[in-house]
Amino acid sequence: MSSIPDVGVILERVRFNADGLLPAVIQQYDTRDVLMLGYMDAEALRRTLTEGRVTFWSRSRQEYWRKGDTSGHAQFVKQAALDCDGDTLLVEVEQIGAACHTGDHSCFDADVLNPVQGASASA
Amino acid sequence: MSSIPDVGVILERVRFNADGLLPAVIQQYDTRDVLMLGYMDAEALRRTLTEGRVTFWSRSRQEYWRKGDTSGHAQFVKQAALDCDGDTLLVEVEQIGAACHTGDHSCFDADVLNPVQGASASA
Numbered sequence: 001m002s003s004i005p006d007v008g009v010i011l012e013r014v015r016f017n018a019d020g021l022l023p024a025v026i027q028q029y030d031t032r033d034v035l036m037l038g039y040m041d042a043e044a045l046r047r048t049l050t051e052g053r054v055t056f057w058s059r060s061r062q063e064y065w066r067k068g069d070t071s072g073h074a075q076f077v078k079q080a081a082l083d084c085d086g087d088t089l090l091v092e093v094e095q096i097g098a099a100c101h102t103g104d105h106s107c108f109d110a111d112v113l114n115p116v117q118g119a120s121a122s123a
Numbered sequence: 124m125s126s127i128p129d130v131g132v133i134l135e136r137v138r139f140n141a142d143g144l145l146p147a148v149i150q151q152y153d154t155r156d157v158l159m160l161g162y163m164d165a166e167a168l169r170r171t172l173t174e175g176r177v178t179f180w181s182r183s184r185q186e187y188w189r190k191g192d193t194s195g196h197a198q199f200v201k202q203a204a205l206d207c208d209g210d211t212l213l214v215e216v217e218q219i220g221a222a223c224h225t226g227d228h229s230c231f232d233a234d235v236l237n238p239v240q241g242a243s244a245s246a
Contacts, residue, residue, distance in 0.1 A: 076242055094242070
């Protein structure tokens with residue numbers, strides 16, 4: 001059960017970057033896989049919070065991009081949160097099909113870097 | 124068992140933004156909580172991939188910021204990946220203590236937005 005959030009009040013807390021955009025981390029709500037990072041302007045954020053579907057601002061195409069309208073690979077919104085200084089959004093979604101335009105489940109699947117691992121003293 | 128990654132080759136694939144920075148999503152490796160988003164320049168990325176500890180570039184202080192050196196709340200690197208177009212990093216870490224400077228476990232704990240939820244036709 002959710003009422004429509006007061007987007008105007010939320011927007012007062014958001015700190016958009018110099019381009020007027022907010023980075024949005026998209027996470028699958030059940031597996032908790034991080035799927036992708038996209039960008040939202042105020043209108044894309046409003047649509048995402050009120051329509052149940054994730055909408056981005058496409059920097060390359062300079063247009064709104066409701067995820068799945070072309071590909072069918074929609075992102076249905078489950079939850080969202082702003083970070084402590086209001087300059088990043090986390091959206092938990094139900095991802096339909098592949099999140100990545102390459103067909104990969106996640107945009108982070110294909111280029112794993114295998115860094116030097118650290119370990120705490122207790123590990 | 125990990126060898127030191129060839130950071131020069133990795134850097135050729137990274138697309139830093141206009142400020143020379145790469146957004147880095149930080150995720151706890153076992154619980155899979157998304158903890159925070161930080162920014163790395165090429166040198167912070169090199170340190171993160173080779174030293175086993177996450178290092179950011181602090182945009183507000185304009186200096187390198189090895190997470191935990193002041194707070195004790197270090198992030199030990201477990202895995203890292205670039206996204207499909209090389210403009211976002213995902214780092215899986217072992218977070219010591221709180222990730223957020225407010226003392227919260229995650230920077231996304233305090234400002235939950237309760238958006239309108241969407242649901243797929245199958246749900």
